[in-house]
Amino acid sequence: MNFNEFELHEDVLNAVDSMNYQAATPIQEQAIPIILKGGDLLACAQTGTGKTAAYLIPILDKVAHEPHQHTAALILVPTRELAVQIDQQIQGLGYFVGATSIAVYGGNKGPEWDQQKKALSQGADIIIATPGRLIAHLQLGYVKFDQIKHLVLDEADRMLDMGFLGDIMKIMSFLPSPKQTLMFSATMPHKIGDLAKRILNDPQEVRLAVSRPAERIDQQFYMAGDNQKLPLLSHLLTQVSDTSMVLFTSRKNTVEPIVRALRKLGLKANGISSDSDQGEREQVLRSFKNREFPVLVATDVLSRGIDIDNLSHVVNYDVPRDPEDYVHRIGRTARAASKGTAITFINEADQKYVLKIERLFEKEVEKRTIPEELGLGSSPVFNARRSSGGGGHRDRGPRKGPSAEGQGNAGSKKPFRRKKPRSKSAAKAPSSTPTNSAS
Template sequence: MQFNELNLHENLLAGVDAMNFIQTSPVQELTIPIILAGKDLIASAQTGTGKTAAYLIPLLDQVIRTKSNHTSALVLVPTRELAKQIDEQIEGFSYFVDATSIAIYGGGKGEDWDQQRKALVQGADIIIATPGRLMAHMKSGEVKFDQIKCLVLDEADKMLDMGFADDILFILKHLPAKRQNLMFSATMPKKIRDFANKILRNPEEVKLATSKPAEGIDQQFYLANDMQKVPLLAHLLKDTNVESVIIFSSQKMMIDKIIRALTKLKWDARGISSDSTQQERENVLRDFKNKQYKILVATDVLSRGIDINNLSHVINFDVPRDAEDYIHRIGRTARAETTGTAITFINEKDQYRIANIERLLEKEVEKQNITESLGLGPAPEYKVSSPKTRFKKPSNNKNKSKRRNFRPARKPSEG
């Protein structure tokens, strides 16, 4: 389907066209009509399928048609990087539209707080915010959201993983009871469904199957205990043609340790964690995108929703918590039929997560054991059983009447 086939305002279509959005992606085709109809929605789609545009475009259409002097839409996101990215995308789509937006997040300077407070009080059309920062503003008593018509929870699973559930519930108590609710999540565990039941009213459901990694990705699993990971990483990078790599660690305390080890090998590496200031994060990301250095070490703050692709390598210093997160991470390499390498270190306690990843991949990946040959001592023994039936595809059970399933093509539209 093309965007001009949707019932969108002509000025908005001009902005969509200027952003080079011609053909809808599967998630956009399925969700935009639902949102335009004013229905609640829960959608499951992985990063990179165009889900941000799937809700921004109908929200902007509503802004044009209602012409309210109050904030009409609130978008909650887990990270400041994602908030900024969405705000920039709104700016592009609304080039021919009289619409205002602002990103609300912490980590900036004192004047940022005052600028955010002023925008919240005066009422931008669309507010994009991290829950903690927005809640801090709301507790001042100056911020009113009594005219909100639509609430969006983007990357809902990541927000719950980061402990934002209570903050979100606090914010919801200050919103009008009568509103449209949209929830987008890359994964759909039970905790997300339970949370959705507290918020959504008779929602439509759209679920896009997680697409498999590109064939051009060389997936390598290495067994190593925590003490062996840093020297193993150094060994693997020493003889590797690295163009651009992100190393994901689940522990922010490891960021500096990894960087120090790489610096000794004459690699120019920099890091980002939740402790980094906003200015530091922006500078590090900008320089990495501009290829000022080759290795970025980051916590899960970068695992979702950030526009960094076309990497030569993705390294999971720790196994991702969810199998879908593994797909999202390694999908940042081997784009556009190129090749790439995804390396994952497996300690003893993370082995069960590898079984979940292989179940999603529908194949086993060789677990390499090279630490002893490198003089690092024996690696942990891989003890998770691998029954052949584990990779059997699930049966096609009928879904509830409101659920809409769609398996996307290998290369969905960006957005």
């Protein structure tokens, strides 16, 4: 279905064309007409399906052609990275329709707070916000939300996982009624249904490809101890050219040790976690997107919502406890029509989490072993019976932090302003590696 088949205004169609959007994706094809008609929506679609544009396009169409003096749309998101990304997408689309927007999130300094305050008090057309920072502004009394007509909860399941339910309900108390409310979620647990009953009014539902990774992802599982993971990864990448890879680790205190270890193995790498300050995170992410280095080490702060083009590999240094998190991690590759590779390392302590993934997929995954010729020693043995019993000790942190010696080689803010409409290599295996048996 082409976008010109929707009842969109000409300036919005020009904006869509400028972003090189081709035919509408399934989530866009089903969600856009519902949103244009003004109804509430509960949509379930995994990342990489075009769900952000599925609500941005019709909301921009409405905001650009509905009378309002203050903010008309509020988008709540779980992380600052996602807020920035959506704001950038609105800038691209809003360039043609004259809509204004700003991302409101924590972790920044005084000038950014003042910029957010100005936009919230003067009324940017669209606000994209993390719940905690938005509440901090709301409590000071200058936020003008009396004309909000559209509320979006993006990554709603993630926000609930992060404990934002109370914040969401508090924010709702500041918003007028009636309004259009849209919930987008990658999964549909009971708590999402419960929240939908509380805040949605006679919603229509759209559910697509829940909890299934794209068929274009080559999923590879390797049995590997902590001291074998990165040397094995270096070997696996020997025959790969033009690598662009995100390596996920479940513990933020292992990000920098893994980066140092990868560098000693000859792989250019940088890392980000929730401990990184906002300026650093934006700079590292921007450099990675610009292909200035091939390997980004990150915690799950990046697993949802962040769109990085042409990502060739996703590596799970450890197995996520929640199989849904596994789906979101590997969903960073094989975006749109591209292909990708997902590599997951399994140590003895993580075997029970592999069983959860298998139950989700309703099939057993192949567990590969380390090639003998690498001289890294034998792979751990997968013991399904022991794992299914939930046995085995699970460390709460690294037993030994990696070091360069031990491992071997293991955004700028825009000012708020009213916009005017415009026209149209393998390394020798080192002696030890980062330990990260806790996820």
